[in-house]
Amino acid sequence: SEDPSTRPTGRDCYKMMLIDVSRAHFYADAVRDVFIKLPEEDPRSSVPGACGKLEKTMYGTLDAAERWGEHYASTLVSAGFLRGAASPCHFHHPDKDVWCLVHGDDFVVVARQEGRDHIEATLRAAYEIKVDVAVPEPEDAKEIKVLGRIITFTPDGIQYEADPGHMESVIAELGLAGGKGVATPGLKDESEVSASDLLSRRQTYHTPHSSSSNPRGEVEVFGADAEEDFPALVGDQMRQYQSLAARLNYFSMDRPDTLFSVKELMRRLSKPSEEDWTKLKRCARYLLSAPRLVILYPWRALSDTLCVYTDADHAGCHRTRKSTSGGAVMWGQSLLKAWSRTQSLIALSSGESELAAVTKAAAEGFGVQAVLADFSFPVKVEVHSDATAAIGICKRQGLGRVRHLATSDLWVQQRVRSKSLKLFNVPGKDNPSDFMTKHKSGPEISRFLKMLGVAPLPDRAAPAPARAVPAR
Secondary structure, three states: OOHHHOOOOOOOOEEEEEEEEEOOHHHHHHOOOOEHHHHHHHHHHHHOOOEEEEEEEEOOOOOOHHHHHHHHHHHHHOOOEEOOOOOOOEEOOOOEEEEEEEEEEEEEEEEHHHHHHHHHHHHHOOEEEEEEEEEEOOOOOOEEEEEEEEEEEOOOOOEEEOHHHHHHHHHOOOOOOOOOOOOOOOOOOOOOOOOHHHHHHHHHHHOOOOOOOOOOOOOOOOOOOOOOOOOOOOOHHHHHHHHHHHHHHHHHOOOHHHHHHHHHHHOOOOOOHHHHHHHHHHHHHHHHOOOOOOEEEEEEOOOOEEEEEEEEEEOOOOOOOOOOOOOOOOOOOEEEEEEEOOOOOOOOOOHHHHHHHHHHHHHHHHHHHHHHHHOOOOOEEEEEEOOOOHHHHOOOOOOOOOOOOOHHHHHHHHHHOOOEEEEEOHHHOHHHHHHHOOOHHHHHHHHHHHHOOOOEEOOOOOOOOOOOOOOO
C-alpha cells in the first residue's frame, strides 16, 4: 500500500511463509482395499503368500493425492479457514487475515504474526512440517523459493522470477555457454506460399484417392505439413529437441518475452526438422543476452480492476494459415498472467481472429477474477483490444451478417450486456500483448516488457541452485 502505516515494515507486518509437510500422503486413511508387497525390513516379508493391506494411503496409489487433499482441507476448515470456490487449493481466514495456497505438500501463506502462528500451530498439531519465512525485515530472509519460482522482497516491492536453472541447462546442453547472444528470440518468417502450391494443397485436400494405406479413397488432409523443405530430426536429436523445447515451455510461463517463440517450437514437437533445431538454438542464444527478467509488484494500493490486453495475428502461420492469440492480465501495474496460443480454427478474416482473441481474454480475465474472489479480493474485468471489428461484434447482439462465426465465441456479448465485462479500444502501439502474437524487434520487446512491469536485472538470484546438465 502507499499508506506508510500499512507498508510491509514493522514488527507486525505481513510476511510470506512456506510450510512443507513431510510424508504428506501417509496421513490420510485408505478408503479402499489396497494390498502391497511387504518391505524387506518386515520380518514377515519372507513368508510365502504374505502381503500387507494399507490402512493409510501411500505414494503411487491412485487415490493418494485426492485423499491427502481432503485431509488437509478438513484440517484447515476446522481451524476457521474458508475453502475456495474457484480452486479447492485456496484457503482464506477472514478473521485472522490469512491467505493460503496449497500445492501438493507445500503451503504458501501470507499473514501477520497472529495469522502465521495460527496456521503453523494448526498444521504442526496434525503433521510434521518445516517452515521458511521471507519479508524485507532485517532478521528475515529477503528471498524465498516457492514452487520453483524465486520471490524477492525489496524496499520498493516484490520481485518474481523463473528458476534460471531450466534456461541454463538448455544453454549448456546445446553447447552455447559462453557464446554470443542475440537481440530477439526468433525471426519473422519471410517465406511466402506460391499460387501453384496453394492450388496443389486445395486439390490434394478435396480430391479423394485410393492407396494401399487408404483403400476406400477417403479424403485426407495434407496441407503444408505434408511436405517439409528441411530434413526431419530423428533418433537422439529428435528426443533432445523435444526435451529442451518442453523445458523452455515450462520456463516461458514466467518469461513473456519468450512465449511466442517457444509456442512455435512446441507446435513442431511431434515432427521437428533441422529448421526447428535452428530456431531452438536461436531462442537459447536470446536467453544468453537476457538471462534474468523479474516481474515487479511495487508497494501500492490494490486496484479494483483487472485489465486484460489481447491481440491476434491473423493467418500468421505460413504453413497452416492459423492465427495466434496473445494476451496479458494486469492488476494495476503488475502482470499476473500472459499467454500465446495458436487458434484451433482457421479464421476467415482478421475480425474473426480478433474475436477469438477477445473471447479468450475474457475467459482468462474471469478465471483470474474467480481466483481473487477465493481470497476475498473482488475485482472488475476490462478487456482492451486494438480490434474495432471484434469490439463491435461483442457490443451488439447475435451473429448479424457474420454467420460463419461460431456461436460459442459470442457468449461474451451476454457478459457485455450484463455489464460484468467492459471492452475498450486501445491503440496497437499501446497494446503490450502485440509481441505475444509475432516476432518483434529488440527495442519493441523492451518497450512492451516495461509496459508489463517486467525489468531486466544483472547477476543471478541467490536461491537458484545450479543444475547439472543431464548426460546424453
